Amino acid sequence: MILVIYLMIGQHVCPNSQKPLALRIFMGESEYKLKISWINALFLTLTPIVGIAGAALLWKEYGAPGVFEGVIFISMYLACGLSITAGYHRLFSHRAYEAHWLTVLFYSVFAAGAFQNSVIEWCSDHRNHHKMVDTDDDPYNAKRGFWYSHMIWIMIVEDRHANDFSNVKDLQDNKIIAWQHRNIFKIGVVSGWLLPMAIGYLVGGIPYAISGFIWGGVLRTVAVHHGTFCVNSIAHIFGTQPYDDTNTSRDSWWVAFITFGEGYHNFHHIFQADYRNGIKWYQFDPTKWLIKMFSLVGLATKLKKTPQHSIDIAILDMKIIKNTRKLDELSIDSAPYVERMKTTRDNLRSAMYNLHKVTNEKKEGSKSNTEEISAKIIQLKKNIAAGQEEISTIFKDISNAKPNSA
Numbered sequence: 001m002i003l004v005i006y007l008m009i010g011q012h013v014c015p016n017s018q019k020p021l022a023l024r025i026f027m028g029e030s031e032y033k034l035k036i037s038w039i040n041a042l043f044l045t046l047t048p049i050v051g052i053a054g055a056a057l058l059w060k061e062y063g064a065p066g067v068f069e070g071v072i073f074i075s076m077y078l079a080c081g082l083s084i085t086a087g088y089h090r091l092f093s094h095r096a097y098e099a100h101w102l103t104v105l106f107y108s109v110f111a112a113g114a115f116q117n118s119v120i121e122w123c124s125d126h127r128n129h130h131k132m133v134d135t136d137d138d139p140y141n142a143k144r145g146f147w148y149s150h151m152i153w154i155m156i157v158e159d160r161h162a163n164d165f166s167n168v169k170d171l172q173d174n175k176i177i178a179w180q181h182r183n184i185f186k187i188g189v190v191s192g193w194l195l196p197m198a199i200g201y202l203v204g205g206i207p208y209a210i211s212g213f214i215w216g217g218v219l220r221t222v223a224v225h226h227g228t229f230c231v232n233s234i235a236h237i238f239g240t241q242p243y244d245d246t247n248t249s250r251d252s253w254w255v256a257f258i259t260f261g262e263g264y265h266n267f268h269h270i271f272q273a274d275y276r277n278g279i280k281w282y283q284f285d286p287t288k289w290l291i292k293m294f295s296l297v298g299l300a301t302k303l304k305k306t307p308q309h310s311i312d313i314a315i316l317d318m319k320i321i322k323n324t325r326k327l328d329e330l331s332i333d334s335a336p337y338v339e340r341m342k343t344t345r346d347n348l349r350s351a352m353y354n355l356h357k358v359t360n361e362k363k364e365g366s367k368s369n370t371e372e373i374s375a376k377i378i379q380l381k382k383n384i385a386a387g388q389e390e391i392s393t394i395f396k397d398i399s400n401a402k403p404n405s406a
Helices: 002-013 021-027 038-062 067-093 101-112 119-131 146-155 166-172 175-182 184-204 206-232 253-258 265-270 286-296 308-329 335-364 367-399
Strands: 034-036 156-158
Touching: 038 146, 038 206, 067 101, 067 119, 067 184, 067 206, 067 286, 101 119, 101 175, 101 184, 119 166, 119 175, 146 156, 146 206, 166 175, 175 184, 184 206, 206 253, 308 335, 308 367, 335 367
Parallel strands: none
Antiparallel strands: 034 156
16 A cells, blocks of 8 residues: 555656655655655545445445435535535635625534545645646646646645645634634544434444445545545646636536536636636536525625626637637738737727626616616627627638738
8 A cells, every 4th residue: 555655656746757756755865845644645545445345345244225325425425525615615715705604614514524624724725726826836736747636736745835824814713714623633523424424323223324434424535535636637637728728727517517516617717706617507516506595595695706798808818819829820920810809809898897887887876867877888788799790700800811821
């Protein structure tokens, strides 16, 4: 087991090294000042082994998993997984909304059962990730390889990633979060493992208690772990970049499906304060639905949404970038097209912003100027339609452009 951990870490943390990382650490030759976190490394490697072995033994002794196993697994998966996405991520890391203290307590208790460290630790790493994305100061830098960003970063300790928690002082002032940080392992064991075990015992005695521990506890822990890990790894490798390509983040619908909507990661990286990740009605984002549901009963307030015109301009900017690259690839003088695109884009942005502003004025203003505001809205919509038609014409001209002959 120890040898496997060494080889995994050595191959992916220092891929250009001819010596295994283990040997380089012992010899003091590693260019990275790091050491293996044996608690994390053993936890991440042993939990799937224990879970699979336990499930196999239960199957042999009591038969195939049934309704109880399915219900306890899904229930705990939802409670712990959504506490990570809606709690640790969108609430605590990005302040995308505000929450009632009962909501904070729920997230703190069940996210502890996900065994992904405390709110303070998790959010400090995540804020650093957004601030330093794709650099050596990014705790889970995707450019260091799939396995590094997926889980190896958790299995090592690097001096440059040491946390002083200076970026989460707002969280340290919260009494519930501070309590969770002090007692993270105890809370995690109770909510993540003992709770499904106790439920199983109440349902059917010792056999169900063991089944609850294995399915609702250990295997569920592994599932939530790798769901979260997929956002850090797969969602930075596979998918589309409709909003921004200055970092490795991607939108991936199938990652969203296994991570409660977190797979729309390209959107998230550019609009990280938005309580939504999937902004379209058909995009799978149960975290967004949970937050919205909480808001209807007073458990969440002040949900932040990115103005639609900002999203539309980000999409347009990416289309302009891609079309400009196409011109360069065809060795076509891009200057005339770029000037047309820039002018049209700026006009569109101005019209969209003004429409957003005037629409809000109509909602908040008095009835005396309703006709004037309505006339402005009609004119701005016409300007936007004209701009969209113009930019479509430019894109069409680019697609029909012929490469310059040598």
